[in-house]
Amino acid sequence: MPPKKDSRRHAEVLDAAIALIRRKGLDGTSIQDIADAVGIKKGSLLNYFASKAELAELIQDRFTEIATDRIAEIAGRDEIGPERRLRELLKFHAEHCAIHISSPVLVSFMQLWAPIDSELGARQLAVRERYESHFRDELKACVRQRIIRKVDVGVLTPTLMGAVSWTAFWYRPEQHGPLGALVEKQIDWWLDGLRPRSGTKTGARA
Amino acid sequence: MPPKKDSRRHAEVLDAAIALIRRKGLDGTSIQDIADAVGIKKGSLLNYFASKAELAELIQDRFTEIATDRIAEIAGRDEIGPERRLRELLKFHAEHCAIHISSPVLVSFMQLWAPIDSELGARQLAVRERYESHFRDELKACVRQRIIRKVDVGVLTPTLMGAVSWTAFWYRPEQHGPLGALVEKQIDWWLDGLRPRSGTKTGARA
DNA sequence: GTCTATAAAGCGATAGAC
DNA sequence: GTCTATCGCTTTATAGAC
Numbered sequence: 001m002p003p004k005k006d007s008r009r010h011a012e013v014l015d016a017a018i019a020l021i022r023r024k025g026l027d028g029t030s031i032q033d034i035a036d037a038v039g040i041k042k043g044s045l046l047n048y049f050a051s052k053a054e055l056a057e058l059i060q061d062r063f064t065e066i067a068t069d070r071i072a073e074i075a076g077r078d079e080i081g082p083e084r085r086l087r088e089l090l091k092f093h094a095e096h097c098a099i100h101i102s103s104p105v106l107v108s109f110m111q112l113w114a115p116i117d118s119e120l121g122a123r124q125l126a127v128r129e130r131y132e133s134h135f136r137d138e139l140k141a142c143v144r145q146r147i148i149r150k151v152d153v154g155v156l157t158p159t160l161m162g163a164v165s166w167t168a169f170w171y172r173p174e175q176h177g178p179l180g181a182l183v184e185k186q187i188d189w190w191l192d193g194l195r196p197r198s199g200t201k202t203g204a205r206a
Numbered sequence: 207m208p209p210k211k212d213s214r215r216h217a218e219v220l221d222a223a224i225a226l227i228r229r230k231g232l233d234g235t236s237i238q239d240i241a242d243a244v245g246i247k248k249g250s251l252l253n254y255f256a257s258k259a260e261l262a263e264l265i266q267d268r269f270t271e272i273a274t275d276r277i278a279e280i281a282g283r284d285e286i287g288p289e290r291r292l293r294e295l296l297k298f299h300a301e302h303c304a305i306h307i308s309s310p311v312l313v314s315f316m317q318l319w320a321p322i323d324s325e326l327g328a329r330q331l332a333v334r335e336r337y338e339s340h341f342r343d344e345l346k347a348c349v350r351q352r353i354i355r356k357v358d359v360g361v362l363t364p365t366l367m368g369a370v371s372w373t374a375f376w377y378r379p380e381q382h383g384p385l386g387a388l389v390e391k392q393i394d395w396w397l398d399g400l401r402p403r404s405g406t407k408t409g410a411r412a
Numbered sequence: 413g414t415c416t417a418t419a420a421a422g423c424g425a426t427a428g429a430c
Numbered sequence: 431g432t433c434t435a436t437c438g439c440t441t442t443a444t445a446g447a448c
Binding site: 424 | 431432433434435436437438439440441442443444445446447448
Binding site: 236 | 422423424425426427
């Protein structure tokens with residue numbers, strides 16, 4: 001691939017590819033489609049990427065790079081407590097899923113995320129583990145500080161993340177309002193429970 | 207398609223197709239693959255199905271048929287209360303996702319479930335709505351009977367279902383034990399909250 | 413660096429012999 | 431009912447002119 005990796009075109013192609021895959025899925029998007037969107041010919045496009053597989057890998061990297069940067073940033077905010085950090089993490093995660101993956105095809109996200117049988121699987125699992133670990137750490141801190149009960153965080157972490165991830169499937173801004181507020185409500189449910197409060201308020205939130 | 211619709215081969219092909227699509231996704235599975243799995247030739251296979259699209263549709267129908275039958279059966283159990291019914295519904299849903307969709311590729315499920323842009327989309331949305339409505343009905347009953355607080359069931363329903371659906375992604379029997387018990391635990395978290403119980407037990411479950 | 417042209421393979425689907 | 435054979439199309443990827 002002779003062209004410089006960091007050229008303007010390179011980024012342009014990546015952007016177009018992401019946009020298309022978001023709408024039509026990885027399999028549903030051909031190199032031809034991407035080339036058309038950028039306005040160059042298919043043959044030219046493949047000067048930038050050795051193969052479609054490499055392109056998919058680059059997209060996945062970028063997707064998770066953006067995420068892990070923000071995640072690390074949030075996790076580093078020492079001025080706010082672990083509960084607030086957890087809330088921010090989950091809100092970001094919801095936005096990341098809902099924005100980067102348009103509703104018709106959350107599939108492409110899965111394809112880039114869910115472990116495949118190939119040797120790519122181990123790599124994907126590692127990325128996912130690194131991503132999840134931040135959420136788990138905050139939950140552990142919450143348990144330590146008695147903000148939440150002593151629970152199995154190994155189970156609670158993917159449970160919380162799962163519910164939030166899935167929100168991208170059914171969330172409609174015009175129907176449910178701002179995403180952040182929706183996620184906050186979901187978190188409140190988890191923390192405070194759904195049972196009727198027996199006369200006195202039991203668990204008030206920050 | 208001359209061959210009888212209910213022949214042994216017909217079901218055999220459907221089984222093989224489901225197994226393959228579960229592992230490799232719809233796009234990743236060719237008619238050739240399915241034919242090889244069954245042990246017949248590609249040309250022969252297409253005597254049973256007019257097209258691959260029809261095959262996909264049949265699979266989706268079968269998937270949701272099994273589900274809606276069981277769902278309706280559970281929803282009809284008047285002898286147990288709405289909370290118990292809701293628990294059973296969610297447990298079934300978790301099992302349905304985890305069993306019919308093997309963990310590596312929940313993707314195929316998405317492809318059959320997530321609304322597509324085509325005219326198939328409306329049909330899929332209707333199926334999904336019918337499926338979801340049972341869960342929503344039980345939640346409404348729970349609210350009416352003051353089993354849970356007055357909450358927006360339109361949001362709570364997909365939230366609960368989402369968390370449970372996602373469980374199929376990370377659930378490992380050898381690590382997490384029986385799936386039913388895991389889901390029960392998740393439901394307990396929702397109902398009773400995660401906050402530490404202040405001295406006295408607030409929300410005991412059935 | 414972008415183009416045209418084309419190779420090589422796989423796909424869904426059809427036709428017709430047996 | 432299953433087979434072989436093949437059409438027509440699309441795909442990824444490469445080669446070489448400009």
